[in-house]
Amino acid sequence: MTQPPERPAILFFAALGTGGLLTLMTYFNGQLAAAASALFSSLSAHGTGAIAAILMLVAIPAFRRRPAGASKAPLWAYLGGISGALTVILTSTAVNSALALSGTLALGLAGQMVFGLTADKFGLFGLPRKSPAWKDLAGIALIVAGSLLIIFYGRGA
Amino acid sequence: MLTFIAFAFGGGILVGLSRQINGRLSLSTGPLVSSFWNHFVGFVALTAVALAFGGLFPKGEPIDWPWLAFVGGPLGVIFVASSSWLISRLGAAQTAVLVIAGQMLSSVIMDIITGAPGSPYARIAGVALILGGILVGRKRKA
Numbered sequence: 001m002t003q004p005p006e007r008p009a010i011l012f013f014a015a016l017g018t019g020g021l022l023t024l025m026t027y028f029n030g031q032l033a034a035a036a037s038a039l040f041s042s043l044s045a046h047g048t049g050a051i052a053a054i055l056m057l058v059a060i061p062a063f064r065r066r067p068a069g070a071s072k073a074p075l076w077a078y079l080g081g082i083s084g085a086l087t088v089i090l091t092s093t094a095v096n097s098a099l100a101l102s103g104t105l106a107l108g109l110a111g112q113m114v115f116g117l118t119a120d121k122f123g124l125f126g127l128p129r130k131s132p133a134w135k136d137l138a139g140i141a142l143i144v145a146g147s148l149l150i151i152f153y154g155r156g157a
Numbered sequence: 158m159l160t161f162i163a164f165a166f167g168g169g170i171l172v173g174l175s176r177q178i179n180g181r182l183s184l185s186t187g188p189l190v191s192s193f194w195n196h197f198v199g200f201v202a203l204t205a206v207a208l209a210f211g212g213l214f215p216k217g218e219p220i221d222w223p224w225l226a227f228v229g230g231p232l233g234v235i236f237v238a239s240s241s242w243l244i245s246r247l248g249a250a251q252t253a254v255l256v257i258a259g260q261m262l263s264s265v266i267m268d269i270i271t272g273a274p275g276s277p278y279a280r281i282a283g284v285a286l287i288l289g290g291i292l293v294g295r296k297r298k299a
Contacts, residue, residue, distance in 0.1 A: 007247065012295060015243050015252060019259020021236045023267055028229035039207055041229075046200035048230030049237075053193035056234070063189040073185035080178035080191075081198030083171045089206065091168040097161035104165040109257055111169020116250035119177050126181045130248035139294025140254045146286030147261045153279030154265060 038092035042085070074126075105151050113144065176240050177249060183241035192238035196230070251294070258287045 025045075033041035057063050094104040123129035132140075175195065183191035244252045265280050267273075 009295070011243060011247055012255060012291065014239060015247065015255030016259035016262065016291075018236060018239045018243065019256040019261070020263035021232055021239070022256065022260045023263040025229045025232045025236060027267065028227075028232070032227070032229065039203065043200065043203040043207060044227065045230040045233055046196045046203060048227050049196035049234045050193060050200055052231035053189060053196055053234045057189060057193065063187065065187060067184065067187055070185045073182050077178055077182035077185065078194050079198060080175040080182065081195040081200070082202045083175035083178065084195060085199040085202040085206070087168050087171040087175070088203070090164040090171065094161050094165035094168065097164075098158065099161050099165055104168070107162060107165035108169035108172065111166040111171075112173050112253045112257070113169075113250065115170045115173030115177075116248075116253040119173060119249040124249075125177045126184070127177060127245060127249070130250070132248075132250060136251065136294050139290040139292075140250065142286050142290030142293060143254050143258045144290075146283040146290060147257055148283075149279050149286065150261050150265060150283035154275045154283050155268065155273065 033092075038088065042088040042092075046081070046085070077126075102151050102155065106148055109144065109147060109151075113140065173249060173253060176244055176252065179237060180241045180244035180249075183238075184245060188238040188241040189234075191241050192234050195237050196234060254294075255291070258291055261287055 029041050029045050032044065036044075091104055091108065094107070095101055099107070117132070118124065119127070120130040120132065179191050179195050182194060186194075240252065240256065243256075247255070262284060265284055268275055268280075
């Protein structure tokens with residue numbers, strides 16, 4: 001049987017590469033957090049990010065184009081950044097507790113999976129519903145198990 | 158302790174929530190415009206928090222900040238745009254788990270390069286489980 005067209009390999013590689021970006025971001029933002037503060041680090045990452053986004057949008061007109069047949073976005077769709085800003089405050093508090101980085105990462109991973117599966121099931125916030133196949137769930141379980149192993153035993157602190 | 162557990166777990170929920178909301182905006186505006194709004198609104202919100210509770214002025218001298226520290230923001234723009242692009246195609250759970258997989262694999266590589274301590278056996282077993290999980294999820298045969 002062939003792959004269904006909606007899940008080509010490129011999406012898998014793009015998602016893995018996106019995770020790689022996250023490692024770099026954590027590293028660079030962590031350097032600033034250590035030299036200044038967690039709040040300042042996140043503030044400056046959002047500020048420099050907003051400026052970088054404007055420069056990219058000005059430089060490349062294709063990025064400004066609306067998707068064909070797109071409906072107008074509801075006002076709440078512009079507020080994702082608030083949730084992101086809150087994340088910084090919660091996780092930087094948790095990291096400095098007895099949970100440390102490992103516990104914070106592991107619980108955050110659990111929170112992401114619970115939210116992701118729920119969001120797919122109900123099609124939350126206007127995105128399409130998806131029901132996972134058994135193989136998807138098995139794959140998720142293996143990745144989560146491997147990640148916990150690395151978080152708790154594969155890292156120094 | 159329960160408060161901190163709730164904070165860490167809630168942090169994960171919020172990561173998913175912002176990805177979902179930015180993904181919805183991206184359907185209307187495209188991923189890069191959506192990423193811009195995420196950063197702009199986040200910047201305004203964090204500035205408000207800093208003004209209300211303090212912490213805006215960092216403890217170190219600006220001269221001490223490694224310039225590399227300012228690379229994180231622009232990388233974040235690509236990260237958020239790409240996440241928004243992925244979530245409408247892969248779904249929230251697959252996007253989350255594959256981004257985590259990529260984060261873990263790259264952090265193991267980075268730890269090895271920087272010589273960070275950690276059990277090599279746990280790293281090998283963890284990487285094997287993750288690669289196995291990616292292959293299982295990828296195989297679409299009935």
